[in-house]
Amino acid sequence: MATKFADGEAGGTTTNAQADDSPLIYRTKLPVRIWHWINAWSIFVMLMSGMMIFNAHPQLYWGQYGANLDHPWLVIGNRGTSGFLSVAGIEIPTTGFLGYAQNTANAFPPLVTIPSSYSLAGARQWHFFFAWVLLISATLFMIYNIVSGHLWRDLALNREERSIRHLWHDIKDHARLRFPTGDAARAYNPLQKIAYLGVLFVLIPVVILTGCTMSPTLNAAFPWLAEMFGGRPSARSIHFLCAAGFAAFIVVHLLAVLLAGPLNELRSIITGWYRLPKERVK
Amino acid sequence: MSKDTLIMPPSPSSSFITRRHALVGGAGLLLAGCDQINASPAVQSVLSLGEKATHGAQRLVTDRNALAREFSRADMSPVFRQNGNRNPGTAEYDALAANNFADWTLNVGGMVAQPLRLSLAQLMAAPRRTQITRHDCVEGWSAIGEWSGVPLGLLLRRAGLSSNAKYVVFHCADSTGGAPYYESIDLIDAFHPQTILATHMNGAPLVVGHGAPLRLRVERQLGYKQAKYVMRVEAVASLDSLYGGKGGYWEDHRGYQWFAGI
Known part of the structure; x- marks a missing residue:
């Protein structure tokens, strides 16, 4: 992948004119791109069918048991046409978003669920098919990460990036929406690495393990599974929190794509080729 | 926009x-x-591959005799909610209930050498197993309760189950919208030590809301498999000719998975 490398000098004028003479580099390898899209699709289907499954019993508990007459820590409900979210006893009105929306008294409204109208059985079919897609693709990608060196080369934070000072600097840059330019944009930045590592090594494994604890058959064969999370109702709560984590990741991820230049970023995740943003003038 | x-x-x-x-x-x-x-039927048939894979994988990776966790009395739900049909409400059932199920009998038949006809008193006198387990509803809630009853395997052996039988079907007294409730399990679960026909819950005879006088407990599957108001047990080679052919009320009418291992 030969890349012509332009020198870092840059004027502070229009970015469009400059973009053409910035170097185009091959940044995203094929396995990463394939996994990104398979994973993106399965996460979306899992979130949307998962919200329909949640609609069947829109309450979460901690402990070994939890049903209607016990004490949920989270409830999404409705009183007539008023929807509400209650977390640890604090109630927030959510009419139009949660509890009651689109003239439907579901915790999550038809617009965001699969299927759109109430069907626990239908949602389970979608959820379990894509659970396999997620599990198999994540396993293969994890093997690729280790075998190819992608994990150590591109995702792991180096010694310098691990320093508090460096991270704090990166946080300030993100807060000012100053994204890496020039040579620095060849690699992922530290916060980006942390976000990706968090998805790969925390959210995906925990969501799969807590998902498995929803199975009474697996819980019988592997009792440590549900116990590791403090019981099936606790595991269900953690499963839901992981889903919320995925949703938060997607929001931040898409926002970052929009701010960093959506077309360039899209080209990079589809074709692999990425145009390095021009070096900023100090 | x-x-x-x-x-x-x-x-x-x-x-x-x-x-x-x-x-x-x-x-x-x-x-x-x-x-x-x-x-789309094509989409649905592709999605059902996930269900088949789950059933196959769970049977493959789990020990067929693994026991569901049993809890202590201190772990039990303060109130075990009643769910699904809470009273069959038929004249026939009301008459049986009015007499404390003294006239009720359980029939064990189908592909067996010696069909059985057992009274509640006979079931109460049979060897029993008591277990405090977690009931996991397909909706997502869980409740822990104590169940006590006759191991299903014991009855099937006593009746001389045919070697051609593949499933055990439970015919129930309740129905929804005119469709009778029934459920079925394979022989792996039928002979599992924790699979019992429970006459007692939390130390007392089953109340009507929980399926009196007899309820199936198949501890490694979800709540809709735990058939209440069991009247007849039938051993069969295939589920195709029964009711809607999918092996259970929820399977036939609402598209729920027959194998409710998750």
């Missing part, structure tokens, strides 16, 4: 309404499209 809404003059109220209408219209189209995909 249509272009017109984006170049509307700055009249906040009207642009808000138009944009909102455009959004709702767009959402409607999106939903209609999604519903069409969901309703």
Whole structure:
């Protein structure tokens, strides 16, 4: 992948004119791109069918048991046409978003669920098919990460990036929406690495393990599974929190794509080729 | 969103309404499209591969005799909610209940050498197993309770189960919208030590709301498999000719998975 490398000098004028003479580099390898899209699709289907499954019993508990007459820590409900979210006893009105929306008294409204109208059985079919897609693709990608060196080369934070000072600097840059330019944009930045590592090594494994604890058959064969999370109702709560984590990741991820230049970023995740943003003038 | 809404003059109220209408219209189209995909038989048959893979994988990786965790009395739910049908409400059932099920009998038949006809008193006198387990509903809630009853395997052996039998079917006294409740399990679960026909719950005879006088406990599957008001046990080679052919009320009428291992 030969890349012509332009020198870092840059004027502070229009970015469009400059973009053409910035170097185009091959940044995203094929396995990463394939996994990104398979994973993106399965996460979306899992979130949307998962919200329909949640609609069947829109309450979460901690402990070994939890049903209607016990004490949920989270409830999404409705009183007539008023929807509400209650977390640890604090109630927030959510009419139009949660509890009651689109003239439907579901915790999550038809617009965001699969299927759109109430069907626990239908949602389970979608959820379990894509659970396999997620599990198999994540396993293969994890093997690729280790075998190819992608994990150590591109995702792991180096010694310098691990320093508090460096991270704090990166946080300030993100807060000012100053994204890496020039040579620095060849690699992922530290916060980006942390976000990706968090998805790969925390959210995906925990969501799969807590998902498995929803199975009474697996819980019988592997009792440590549900116990590791403090019981099936606790595991269900953690499963839901992981889903919320995925949703938060997607929001931040898409926002970052929009701010960093959506077309360039899209080209990079589809074709692999990425145009390095021009070096900023100090 | 249509272009017109984006170049509307700055009249906040009207642009808000138009944009909102455009959004709702767009959402409607999106939903209609999604519903069409969901309703496609081809899509549904592909999705059902996931269910088959789950059933196969769970049977493959789990020990067939692994026991569901048993809890102590201190772990039990303070109140075990009643769910599904809470009373068959038929004249026949009411008459049996009025007499404390003294006239009730359980029939064990189908592909067996020696069909059984057992009274509640005979079931109570049979060897029993007591277990405090967690009941996991397909909806997502869980409740821990104590169940006590006759191991199903014991009855099937006593009746001389045919070697051609593949499933055990439970015919129940309750029905929903005219469709009788029934459930079925394979022989792996039928002979599992924790699979019992429970006569007692939490130390007392089953109440009507929990399935009196007899309820199936198949501890490694979800709640809808735990058939209440069991009247007849039938050993069969195939589920195809029974009711809707899918092996259970929820399977036939609502599309739930026959193997409720998750």
